Amino acid sequence: MVLTEERPNLLRPGHAACAGCGLATGMKLVLQAMGPRTIAVIVPSCEGAIGGVYPYTAYGVPTIHSAFEIAAPTAAGIANGLKVQGITDIQVLAFAGDGGTFDIGLQALSGVAKNNDDIIYVCLDNEGYMNTGIQVSSSTPSFAWTGTTPKGNPRRKKNIMEIMAAHYNPYSATATIGFPRDLQQKITKAKGIRGTKFIHMLVPCPTGWRTPSDISPELSVLAVETNIFPLYEVEDGKRYTINHQPRRLPVREYLSRQGRFRHLKEEEIEQIQRDADEEWKKLRYRAGLSG
Amino acid sequence: MKEFMTGNHAIAHAVKLCRTPLIAAYPITPQTPIYEKLSEWEASGQLKGIMMRTESEHSAMASCIAASLTGVRTFTASSSQGIALMHEMLHFASGCRVPVVMANVNRLLAAPWGFWADQLDSLSQRDTGWIQFYCENGQEALDSVIQAYRIAEQVYLPAMVSIEAFFVSHFMEVVDLPEQEQVDRFLPPMDLPHKFDMDKPGFLVPVVPSELYRKYKHMAQVSMDSVKGLALQVDQEFRNEFGRGYGIVEPLMVEDAEVVVVTAGSITGTARVAIKELRERGYRIGLLKVRLFRPFPGEAIREALRGRKRIAVIDRNFSLGGGGIFCQELRAALVHSPDRPLVFSYIAGIGGTDVRPEMIERVCLDVMERTEPMDTPIWIMEEGS
Amino acid sequence: MKMDFRHSSELVIPISYGSTEVIETGRWGFQKPETVLMTAPCQEACPAGNPIPQFLYLAAEGRYDEALRALLRENPFPGVCGRVCFHPCEARCHRARYDESVSICAMERYVFDATSDRSVDIRPHRNHHSKQVAVVGSGPAGLSCAYFLGLLGHQVTVFEARTEPGGVMRWGIPEYRLPKSVLKREVRRIVNLGIEIKTGVKVGGDLSFDQLMDFDAVFLSPGAGSSLPLKIDGEALKAVWRGKELLERINSGGRIRLGREVIVIGGGNTAMDVARSALRLGSRVTVAYRRSRDEMPAIQEEIREAEEEGVRFEFLIQPVRVSLLKNGRLAVKFQRMKLGKPDQSKRPKPIPVEGGFVKLEADALVEAVGEAVEWSWIPQRLMSRGLIDVGPSLLTAQDKVFAGGDAIDQPRTVVTAIASGKKAAISIDLYLRGLSSDDFLSRIEVGNQGSLSMEAYIAGIEQGRWPEVKDVVPYERINTLYFEPSGRIRERKLSRDKAVKGFSEVNRGFSPNQAHASASRCFTCGTCNYCSNCYFFCPEGVISLDPLLQSRAVDLEHCKGCGTCARACPRGVVEMREVS
Known part of the structure; x- marks a missing residue:
């Protein structure tokens, strides 16, 4: 049940996201689950662009627009600053994109995860540098078109969840806007855990993915149901839980709706399917499920 | 209470005495003993607070800035490559107007590699908006850290206290440790008007229009300029409380000097000896120590050098294509001086090479023989090299 | 730029305190979402026009009292229909095209059963023009007509020749399919509305046909007994x-x-x-x-x-x-x-x-x-080929006499009888108000197969709020991506051995968990069930929903018209419309 009075919208309307932006939806859902006793960190990215120009802000909680690669240590600094003052009822949330997480911010995130500083880090993954106009990042999936991979990305998407799991941090989870209840439950769960919590959130980008403005949630669901982006949690780097049993639709159903994959050859689609199948098998194995 | 300790440990003691509850740091020679000492005290509980053992200097500074915005006092220590890596965040810190205090142990910048004293690392950061102090010894470093907090927290600008690698950082000297109550009296709790406010959620560091950017930079300059007077005042109050002080510049026997040697940092100590020797031999040589580099105390320097004809600036740093950085700044400060003294630029001690008293004597004798200064600095090296 | 620092903190650094809500991002878009409630195919297929998506939504929420009330607005016999109906609704269920149809009939029964320990009454509307109506026969058609007339505030007397009311529900359908206790509860609810049922009164014997003409209107539903x-x-x-x-x-x-x-x-x-x-x-x-x-x-x-x-x-x-x-x-x-x-x-x-x-x-x-109909007591001119002849409003050849149920030419099922009772009640009410049914029946249709909505009628006739006639949702409008495939849930049954030993009810209905799962399977085609997809997925956060107030609002000043809400609505309730 949604009672708007009880759970205020903390990403205010009037923000500057593109129409149909999955990232805005994601931030809205996360902030709502976080609640007003939150300090948020954003970095130069779509989040910065969305957040409004002085003197206006879309963020309903105290927020700092930090530098690109330091979402994690900024959040950690705030968290520890509060801790030394004995303030325990404020949660610190870091938002960074895939560029700020998989690429330029990876080291800093790793450092914070190693220290297990008490923050919730949400990677808003739209699979490329979208704010600067669609360039490849290490999160861009195989064969996808971007402005800097005009013939398609030759490399696979980095597995950030495994990187995080290797830090043995208490909680990491994947989430996506198409499963808002799952997403908000994960945020709520993360709030109850002390230490570095990492949420890898897939957020479809109509502009960068070359899709209509009305299908972001649908793509998000398809990403899960095709096993391109399974929903799962990793606790203490070792306990894996799969949160949603996918319908295992063919990856083609996901790919075919996006302009960035329009040029794909049959064998490339098959390759993506094989990769998805293989990753799913690995994930099931880690979750203690056979086959 | 007097104790025998290194410059690094003197700084660590200052941080503890200031009750700094949040420290973020990353190891780098020759700063590491500061980090280790504070970690030791954090672990033993002697230091009440959190040591953030970050994965880089860049993140250490990011954490200090962020923590500072929650309203707590913060500290980091770095050196050389570390401060260079921090560069982006140094600008960010002053832009956020946070009173972070950093100790920098001056070490040369690679390449080639080396670990030795050289002030280029911190001087390269002169445009980042930090208050900068250069200290002669461990005692001054300790006292300057305490003063730095007092000043920084009044003007909301970050402050850096530099000592030179090994010469100060690792040399054991007698240091007079202030009493905790004295420091508590001298340094009130930090209060930051722009810290995060849960009751009035604001968006910090927004994108601003050009005019507003300009406005805030101008406001920052006004604050920075006020530091010249404030630092003097704070130093005076410090002297009242602790019985010692430094000023922002320190003139020594300049009144009748034909030549005034200008130094910063540890070379000053050597210069004191060299000048005494030359005075005994009949040369009228004076010394001006520059302690505050940012903001640059132009007026105080002009005042100290009024009527002097020849100035020899010795820089343990070098801006390729420019020259000694203290000299550049000094020349710029004196350009409007009615006396227009001749300012000669000497480079000494680069890469941690030893600057012995006789080298300073050579500078003094050399400058008296010259008729006019050159753009290019004069490198002073050991005999035969 | 003029500097206006409203907060002292801004004397140090710029801090944005103003809300972006002042920026009318709604101007970016050229289309806006509109809520378009539609008729579900199941509802169209139900002769009684049962509000199937609504009651299943309420049932899925565990709000069984409200679910029962929703049913009772259109059908006085949920307990009976939930047991004996041939449920044409399920054949038209859109879910059947996706996996398997929803167990609508079983859910209707469950809603009745789950509320059987308490009285969920429905109140009659106040009617200042209350009239006297006679109903002959107390089968599903007669009682339905009486019930709806009662709801509309009329005084109704039901004449029943047998010793107990119920018609086919009492005397025809065996106990193992429809326990008498269920019927009793349904009849009690009708009686509680103020309906008088006179049993043991045979029209044509104890009472003549002409004596019926003392009433302001008459409904004949003698059945085919x-x-x-x-x-x-x-x-x-x-x-x-x-x-x-x-x-x-x-x-x-x-x-x-x-x-x-x-x-x-x-x-x-x-x-x-x-x-x-x-x-x-x-x-x-x-x-x-x-x-x-x-x-x-x-x-x-x-x-x-x-x-x-x-x-x-x-x-x-x-x-x-x-x-x-x-x-x-x-x-x-x-x-x-x-x-x-x-x-x-x-x-x-x-x-x-x-x-x-x-x-x-x-x-x-x-x-x-x-x-066959036993019609010896009915004037010949009202009859045609052994059935009572009626027009579209169920009016017979005689003024103020209406007829329905198995005695007229229509399929002989309980639900069609109920439907004719409802239609007759509306026709009679209009007649008693001196209005022509031709002008009104088309405004309260549920779909295009003749079902009528009493709720729509009351809203229209009492408050002048005639609802828009809603189209039936085509399957293509359902976004099935948001539904997890799931199988139809079957009711518990007595084992064969136990069943044939006596007349105990064979069908034991759903367990609470089964009922919840079953109701949750409903797509609620064309009806907002506050699934919150639009609310969750709106990137602007401009949609507000309140299931308690049944309200759904969009802040158009900030809606960029991306169309996500329309596309993400699993039940086709939101439509994007261009704005000038």
Whole structure:
């Protein structure tokens, strides 16, 4: 049940996201689950662009627009600053994109995860540098078109969840806007855990993915149901839980709706399917499920 | 209470005495003993607070800035490559107007590699908006850290206290440790008007229009300029409380000097000896120590050098294509001086090479023989090299 | 730029405190979402116009009292329909195209059962023009008409010839399908509305037809209570029964012995009821039907359950003669049949196979091949071919006399009878207000198959708020991506052995968990069920929903018109419309 009075919208309307932006939806859902006793960190990215120009802000909680690669240590600094003052009822949330997480911010995130500083880090993954106009990042999936991979990305998407799991941090989870209840439950769960919590959130980008403005949630669901982006949690780097049993639709159903994959050859689609199948098998194995 | 300790440990003691509850740091020679000492005290509980053992200097500074915005006092220590890596965040810190205090142990910048004293690392950061102090010894470093907090927290600008690698950082000297109550009296709790406010959620560091950017930079300059007077005042109050002080510049026997040697940092100590020797031999040589580099105390320097004809600036740093950085700044400060003294630029001690008293004597004798200064600095090296 | 620092903190660094809400990002878009409530196909298929998506939504939320109230707005017999309806709704269920249809009928029953321990009453509307209406016959049509007239605030008197009200629900349908206690509760609710039911009053005997004319309006719903004869030799033998009479005897609690073997003639629901009742009376039962299984008019579940319970079937035979054997048993001669071209009923016509005969023996034979209206008390001019002749508003040839139920030309099912009772109630109300039904019935249609909405009628006639007629949701408008595939949930049943031992209700209904899962399977086509997809997925956060106030609002000043809400609505309730 949604009672708007009880759970205020903390990403205010009037923000500057593109129409149909999955990232805005994601931030809205996360902030709502976080609640007003939150300090948020954003970095130069779509989040910065969305957040409004002085003197206006879309963020309903105290927020700092930090530098690109330091979402994690900024959040950690705030968290520890509060801790030394004995303030325990404020949660610190870091938002960074895939560029700020998989690429330029990876080291800093790793450092914070190693220290297990008490923050919730949400990677808003739209699979490329979208704010600067669609360039490849290490999160861009195989064969996808971007402005800097005009013939398609030759490399696979980095597995950030495994990187995080290797830090043995208490909680990491994947989430996506198409499963808002799952997403908000994960945020709520993360709030109850002390230490570095990492949420890898897939957020479809109509502009960068070359899709209509009305299908972001649908793509998000398809990403899960095709096993391109399974929903799962990793606790203490070792306990894996799969949160949603996918319908295992063919990856083609996901790919075919996006302009960035329009040029794909049959064998490339098959390759993506094989990769998805293989990753799913690995994930099931880690979750203690056979086959 | 007097104790025998290194410059690094003197700084660590200052941080503890200031009750700094949040420290973020990353190891780098020759700063590491500061980090280790504070970690030791954090672990033993002697230091009440959190040591953030970050994965880089860049993140250490990011954490200090962020923590500072929650309203707590913060500290980091770095050196050389570390401060260079921090560069982006140094600008960010002053832009956020946070009173972070950093100790920098001056070490040369690679390449080639080396670990030795050289002030280029911190001087390269002169445009980042930090208050900068250069200290002669461990005692001054300790006292300057305490003063730095007092000043920084009044003007909301970050402050850096530099000592030179090994010469100060690792040399054991007698240091007079202030009493905790004295420091508590001298340094009130930090209060930051722009810290995060849960009751009035604001968006910090927004994108601003050009005019507003300009406005805030101008406001920052006004604050920075006020530091010249404030630092003097704070130093005076410090002297009242602790019985010692430094000023922002320190003139020594300049009144009748034909030549005034200008130094910063540890070379000053050597210069004191060299000048005494030359005075005994009949040369009228004076010394001006520059302690505050940012903001640059132009007026105080002009005042100290009024009527002097020849100035020899010795820089343990070098801006390729420019020259000694203290000299550049000094020349710029004196350009409007009615006396227009001749300012000669000497480079000494680069890469941690030893600057012995006789080298300073050579500078003094050399400058008296010259008729006019050159753009290019004069490198002073050991005999035969 | 003029500096205006409203906060002292801004004397140090710029801090944005203003809300972006002042920026009208709604101007970016050229289309805006609109809520377009539509009719679900199940609802259209339900003759009574049951608000199926609404009641299933409420049931899925566990709000059973409200679910029952929603049903009671359109149908006075959820407990009965939830047990005996042939549920045409389920055949049209959009979910059937995705995986399997929703168990709508079973859910209707569950809603009734789950609220049976408390009184969920529905109040009559105040009516300043309250009139007196007589209803003849207390079957589903008569009671439905009385109920709705009562809701509309009229004074209704129901005349029932038998000792208890209910008609086919009381005297026709066996206890194992419809327990008397269920009917009693439904009737009590109707009586509580202020309806007077006079039992043991036979119109044409105790009361003349003309005396009915003292009322302001009359509704005739005498039903079709007498089984048609086969018109074959030997029909008058003692061991040859008529289906309706037999069921009535059983439902009166009479002790009946049919013998070891019984043959039942017919393929409709009466035949199934008779066959399964006979089984419970200890007989072995064979159903003889002149067409094949596919053409049997009985409800599929009834046939399947009869089969499961052990009723045998003989198809494509038709009795031609019954004779008494010396041992007292019956010999029944059957003509073999084959299927020909479709007849008027659109089913293949059975044609005799030349020289093909079969002879079966039995202790009793029950004829269940159709029922007729007993109309001796009704003026001839109201009748046509044994049925009461009515116009589109159910008005008969006589002013202020309306008719419905099995006595008029319409399918003989409980739900169609209820539907005609509702329609008659509306027609009568309009008549009593001096209005023409032609002007109003089309405004309260549910879909395009004749079902009417009482809720819409009351809103219109009482408050002048005539709702827009809603289109039926096409399947393509349902976004099935948001539904996890799931199988239909089946009700619990008595085991065969237990079932045939007596007349206990066979169908035991859903468990609470089953009911929740079952209701949750509903797509609620065309009806907002506050699934919150639009609310969650809106990137602007401009949609607000309040399920308690049943409100859904969009802040158009900030809606960029991306269309996500329309696309993400699983039930096709939101539509993007261009703005100028």
